[in-house]
Amino acid sequence: MTHPAAPTPVQVTLEDIGTPLQQVTFVVVDLETTGGLTAGAAITEFGAVKVRGGEVLGEFQTLVDPGGPIPAQIQVLTGITTAMVIGAPRIEEVLPSFLEFARGSVLVAHNAPFDVGFLKAAAAQTGHAWPGFPVVDTVKLARRVVTRDEAPNHKLSTLAGLFHATTTPEHRALADARATVDVLHALLGRLGPLGITHLEDLATAADPVPADVRRKRTLADGLPDAPGVYLFRGPKDEVLYVGTSTSLRKRVRSYFTAAEKRGRMREMVRIALGVTPVVCATRLEAQVRELRLIAQHNPRYNRRSRMPERMPWVRLTVEPFPRLSVVREVVEGATHLGPFASRAAAQSAVEALQDTFAVRRCAGKLPAIPRAGAAACHLAEIGRCSAPCVRTASAPGYATEVEDLRAAMTGDPSRVVVEHAQRIAALIDRERYEEAATVRDRLSAYLRGAARVQRLAPLARIAELCAARRTDEGGWELVLVRHGRLATTALVPPRTDPAPAIASLRATAEHVPPPIAPAPAGHPEEADLILGWLGSPGVRLVSLSEPWALPVRSAAAWADPAAAIAGIAPLPDPRAEPVVRVPGTDVVGAA
Numbered sequence: 001m002t003h004p005a006a007p008t009p010v011q012v013t014l015e016d017i018g019t020p021l022q023q024v025t026f027v028v029v030d031l032e033t034t035g036g037l038t039a040g041a042a043i044t045e046f047g048a049v050k051v052r053g054g055e056v057l058g059e060f061q062t063l064v065d066p067g068g069p070i071p072a073q074i075q076v077l078t079g080i081t082t083a084m085v086i087g088a089p090r091i092e093e094v095l096p097s098f099l100e101f102a103r104g105s106v107l108v109a110h111n112a113p114f115d116v117g118f119l120k121a122a123a124a125q126t127g128h129a130w131p132g133f134p135v136v137d138t139v140k141l142a143r144r145v146v147t148r149d150e151a152p153n154h155k156l157s158t159l160a161g162l163f164h165a166t167t168t169p170e171h172r173a174l175a176d177a178r179a180t181v182d183v184l185h186a187l188l189g190r191l192g193p194l195g196i197t198h199l200e201d202l203a204t205a206a207d208p209v210p211a212d213v214r215r216k217r218t219l220a221d222g223l224p225d226a227p228g229v230y231l232f233r234g235p236k237d238e239v240l241y242v243g244t245s246t247s248l249r250k251r252v253r254s255y256f257t258a259a260e261k262r263g264r265m266r267e268m269v270r271i272a273l274g275v276t277p278v279v280c281a282t283r284l285e286a287q288v289r290e291l292r293l294i295a296q297h298n299p300r301y302n303r304r305s306r307m308p309e310r311m312p313w314v315r316l317t318v319e320p321f322p323r324l325s326v327v328r329e330v331v332e333g334a335t336h337l338g339p340f341a342s343r344a345a346a347q348s349a350v351e352a353l354q355d356t357f358a359v360r361r362c363a364g365k366l367p368a369i370p371r372a373g374a375a376a377c378h379l380a381e382i383g384r385c386s387a388p389c390v391r392t393a394s395a396p397g398y399a400t401e402v403e404d405l406r407a408a409m410t411g412d413p414s415r416v417v418v419e420h421a422q423r424i425a426a427l428i429d430r431e432r433y434e435e436a437a438t439v440r441d442r443l444s445a446y447l448r449g450a451a452r453v454q455r456l457a458p459l460a461r462i463a464e465l466c467a468a469r470r471t472d473e474g475g476w477e478l479v480l481v482r483h484g485r486l487a488t489t490a491l492v493p494p495r496t497d498p499a500p501a502i503a504s505l506r507a508t509a510e511h512v513p514p515p516i517a518p519a520p521a522g523h524p525e526e527a528d529l530i531l532g533w534l535g536s537p538g539v540r541l542v543s544l545s546e547p548w549a550l551p552v553r554s555a556a557a558w559a560d561p562a563a564a565i566a567g568i569a570p571l572p573d574p575r576a577e578p579v580v581r582v583p584g585t586d587v588v589g590a591a
Contacts, residue, residue, distance in 0.1 A: 019199040021188060022053040026136070027105040028184060029098075030176040031115045032078050034066050038121040042066035043091055044080050046098055047173025049181050050105065056181070060101045061174040063088040078171045092126045099123075099131065106199065110156045110180050112137035136202055138183055144205060145190040159183045200253070213266055217256040219275045223249040228279040229289045232272045232301075239297035240268050244290040248277045268301040281491050282477055284533045288486045291523045311339040311524060312346040314353075314449060316409060322402050323360050324350045330519045337409045337449040339524050348445035355423075355442070356416045357405040359398075413450055417443065456527050457518030460484040466502060466542040467534055478542075479534075480505045482512035484520025484527040502542060 029048040035041030048060040063080070065088045075081050098119075109115040112135050123130045142154040151158050156169045156179060165182035167175055188196070195215040196205045223230070225247050232241040245251030254260055255269050278293075280286040294302050314337040315327045326346045330336050340346040354361055408416050420443040427436035459465075465481045474494035478501060480487045487509035492498045512521045520527040533539065 021197060021199060021202075024199045025050065025052045025057070025105040026108045026184065027102040028108040028177050028180045029102070029115055029119075030109065030173045030180060031118050032080060032171065032173050033118060034068070034070050034074055036114075038117050041118075042068070043094075043118055043122060044070060044074075044078070044085055045173040046094060047175070047177040048098065048101065049174075049177045050101065051181055054185060058101070059174065059177075060098060062094055062097075064094050065090050080172075091122050095119075095122050095126055095128060099128065102133065103131070105133065106136055106202075107133040108136045108138060108180065108184055110138045110176070110183070112139070134199070134203075136184075138180060138187060141187045141191065141202075141205055142183070145187060145194075156180060156183065159186075195256075210266070213269050214256055216269050216272065217253065219272060220249055220252040220256070223252055223275065223277050224279055225249045226279050227283050227286050228277055229286055229293060231276040231278070231293065231297075232268060232299075233274045233276060234271045235273065239293070239299045240272055241265075241299050241301040242290055242293045242297065244286045246283060246286075248279070264301055282489055284477075284479065284529060285486070285489050287529050288522075288526050291526050291529070295523060311341070312343050313338040313340070313519075314346050314349050314409075316402070316406060321360060321398060323362070324353055324405075326350060330516050332516055335406050335409050336518055337446075337453055339452065339519070340445070340449055345445045346449070348442045349449045352416060352420065352442035352446035353405060353408065355439075356408070356419050358401050359405055409450065409453075411454070413447060416446060452524070453518050455531060456484060456520050456524060459527055459531060460515055460518055460520040463514070463545040464506070465544050466505070467539050468498065468542050469533075469536070469539045476501075478502060478505060479530075480509045481530055482509065482521065483515055484530065485510075485512050485522030486526065486530060487512055 027048050027050050029046070031043050031047075032045040033041050033043050043064045044066050045064060046060060046062050050057040050059070063085050065085045067090065069082045070080060070085065107116065116133075116135055120130050138156075138159075139154050142159055146154060146159065146162070151162050156176060159165075160167070160169055160179045160183060163183055163186035165179045167178040167182065169176045169179045191201075191205055194211050195217045196202065201217065227244075227246045228248050229242060229244050230248050230252055231239050234240045243251065252275055255265060260266065260269075278286075278289060280289060294304075310328060312326050312328060313330055315325050315330070316322050316335040317325055318331075318334050326343060337349060338346060340349065353359075404415065420439055424436045424439050424443075427433070427439065459481070460483055462484075463482060464487075467479050467481075469477045469479075471477050471491065475496065476492040476498050477489070478492060478498065479489045488505050490501055490505060492501045515521040
């Protein structure tokens with residue numbers, strides 16, 4: 001592949017590290033209303049204070065005519081009477097002024113859902129589009145850093161007293177907004193040592209994240225907002241975990257928030273000392289690099305895609321009396337099924353085939369001519385083995401059964417599907433549902449293995465395949481595959497002739513020696529990813545080696561790249577699982 005595994009140097013910008021809180025403009029708002037619900041209640045007073053870096057930039061205050069009388073209990077609570085709001089501006093006049101005052105800021109309120117809910121309702125009522133302000137709720141922040149030992153509750157009056165606010169809340173909008181400003185600054189002071197130092201941190205500041213995990217958030221500083229692979233590293237530069245994302249910065253940041261609920265990942269973050277980014281040109285390259293890095297480093301916190309060399313296959317052995325065996329590698333000349341995700345899955349496929357075909361189940365090699373005095377084992381006595389140990393290899397019965405078995409492994413699953421469907425139906429009729437489920441699971445394991453080998457084997461045989469797909473920007477994504485392994489990939493900018501890039505890809509791509517069929521040259525999951533990409537909309541073949549022999553497109557043919565690629569038929573969808581419908585029955589088998 002063309003991109004080195006070493007991390008790419010990144011120029012850190014404000015876009016990368018976020019906006020420091022001292023540079024954020026907050027508008028702290030408080031409303032007084034005629035009731036507690038937006039339905040049937042209206043705003044009677046606005047109060048707002050604009051602050052940045054601890055400095056007050058401006059204030060906004062006005063009474064609002066709610067269009068009706070103020071309930072008596074509200075008058076007692078707030079001191080705002082119906083007489084006071086007669087002649088005050090209506091909400092249609094006040095809201096545009098407030099929206100202009102708060103433009104480009106972060107809204108802050110104590111119990112923000114209440115105030116913001118009334119503001120959104122007023123915007124809908126007056127026909128104004130809601131600007132989508134970022135919102136900070138000081139109640140949620142207080143719950144994060146103020147314990148019950150310090151304050152019995154998180155009411156504004158309680159917190160104002162705790163933090164010695166310069167203004168006492170009195171259920172009047174501007175006074176309460178001023179008190180909330182002091183509470184906000186005090187809360188931000190407590191959140192700073194916990195790693196809440198930027199605007200982006202406030203979005204998850206109220207999450208129940210342990211302080212030691214949150215402090216590790218600085219590991220994401222400077223990571224690029226680009227597709228690629230990230231490696232969490234621990235002591236002695238050990239690779240703890242490998243992942244991939246379309247945005248490295250956003251994905252790594254999520255590990256330090258409540259969005260990450262996996263206990264193992266929390267444990268990993270506590271150990272981690274750094275994060276290494278590997279920027280990739282395309283999403284496919286990132287996915288492939290992730291698989292290869294997991295296989296290379298075997299990180300202890302990755303669970304999938306580790307040790308691909310241990311993925312088991314089912315082999316029909318090459319000997320006078322072949323048998324089925326679960327193996328770790330393929331060999332030349334033998335028939336294989338798989339690979340499987342686990343040995344248990346491979347064994348289930350073996351049992352499905354053994355239940356269908358009368359091949360021997362015993363281990364060890366048998367001579368072509370049975371030894372004198374040879375006797376069948378107990379499996380033959382109970383009808384679970386064809387007893388080749390007491391017959392010669394030239395006997396037609398066993399050889400025929402082996403050929404039928406080989407056909408089921410390489411292309412025709414109908415006999416396996418029919419016999420298992422009949423067995424399942426019979427068990428269900430006798431209400432032996434657990435046994436029916438076992439038979440079903442064996443059939444499913446076999447079909448998955450058969451489908452996978454039929455998908456991977458053709459790709460593994462192709463010495464070189466080049467394909468292209470239009471990018472959203474109008475350029476080309478080029479992919480070169482050799483024997484099922486991604487040899488290289490590149491992006492061609494818009495309005496650029498791809499022919500030189502294709503020639504360069506073919507000249508500099510990784511050399512991939514032919515593997516032993518049907519295994520691909522790379523990780524089986526890598527071949528699955530490649531097949532998925534080849535089957536995606538818009539992919540066109542550029543060149544294909546033997547046995548299909550589609551010639552490389554010439555530079556002249558690429559003079560109009562859109563016309564050249566559009567003229568090549570798309571690949572059939574390799575992701576479609578084979579579906580087997582048995583004639584004369586209602587049985588359908590799919591991997």
